[in-house]
Amino acid sequence: MTEAQQGPRARYREQTRAEIKEAALRQLADGGVAALALTRIAKDMGLSGPALYRYFANRDDLLNALIRDAYDDAATAMGVAAARSEAAGHGPRERLRSLATAYRAWAIGEPHRYLLIQGSPVPGYVAPADTLERARAVLGPFLPVFAGGAPGAGVAPVVAQMAAWLGSESESAVGDWVAEYAADVTGDPAASARALAGAVLAWAQLHGSVGLEAAGQFVGMGHDGDILLAAQTDMLADAFALG
Template sequence: MAEPQRGPRARYREQTRAEIKEVALRQLADGGAGTLALTRIAKALGLSGPALYRYFASRDDLLNALIRDAYDDAAAAIGEAAARAQDRSPRERLRVLATAYRAWAVSEPHRYALIQGSPVPGYVAPDDTLERARAALGPFLPVFAGGSPGADAASMVDRMAAWLETDAGVGSWVAQYAPDAAEDVRASARALAGAVLAWAQLHGAVGLEVAGQFAGMGHDGETLLAAQSGMLADAFGLE
């Protein structure tokens, strides 16, 4: 069924919201989330303060929208990489996904910062960001489902098996991205363990790089991430 056409008022509202977010992103890029100010955004767009509040009720409401967009864009980049690599070996798919994650973060450092930690003190992200975060991490699940984790990863697999027993939503997440593993608790647990460990390693390396912490250390983010991906693949026996 075709979507109903939106009227001029709805299109104008959507366009104005997009313009507000664009100005907000420039503020983020220039000074971080702490410098985000609705009054400055309104002035840049030639709007009054009350007029801007018709589009975003508060600074946190605007942050919510920016964070949702960032997660969605990151998930799209990783999902596209997964589609390109679907016929490759699990080890190679892991490398491709890790590379896509890093490429997005390095190209969008101010947006990456929004989704990897609290952007401002006291901010509480909306509940739906959990599903968006899982969408970004989801393509990693099938990579690890068929692995053979060594002793170092065994305890993590056991912990994920316990998580599956207590949270039905986690099982649904695995079923969405790794349907072949969904009926096998151990395969699902391997998928989760690998994905969570991949996220931890990626965030550690990429977060340091985006923050400029590698300056003067004699290496680069791409080389480090490749090494980390290889070690994780070894830990899970990925071919």
């Protein structure tokens, strides 16, 4: 239902929920998850505690919304980067660089949101099941990049593990994920395994570098995060012989 089709009460509710989430994001930016306090959000917004709980049942309910939004926004950024690179006629290596650059740009632009979904687990919090699908949407554009690669010996064990994962009867959703983003490899187990191995390795490389930068660990060191990430991306492209 569009905003124009909603009644005034529904529009007010959505507006208030959005304002609560913005207040929560400011707290996250100031002090991380430990600073998130619904009572302080209510006070800052001029709401009573019971009034705020009409919009979010508890802290975890609010975290669910923030995490879903973060994954969805990151997935949108990756999808835009993938579409632009494809439209420009880039080959797999350049497409990988474009995706890595977009991933870092989103994370460094909003480090508090990146660390919310990729940082240390929140004590006592259990993320809803649908966050897995959202996380896969962030990584999905990497799958077709690696499907046509020629993995070298260094990454062959990962490809073998991904082939076994794809072949597991209990993991049919993984095959569906690959097929959604790399339709050309449907029915080709070897290409699907290459695609999945490349995406998983890209995720590990990206998070290792970008996560450290987002957490401020590069301060005082003699390198730039973009240069480091470019070097890592090229090494991964070499490992899959991407052209």
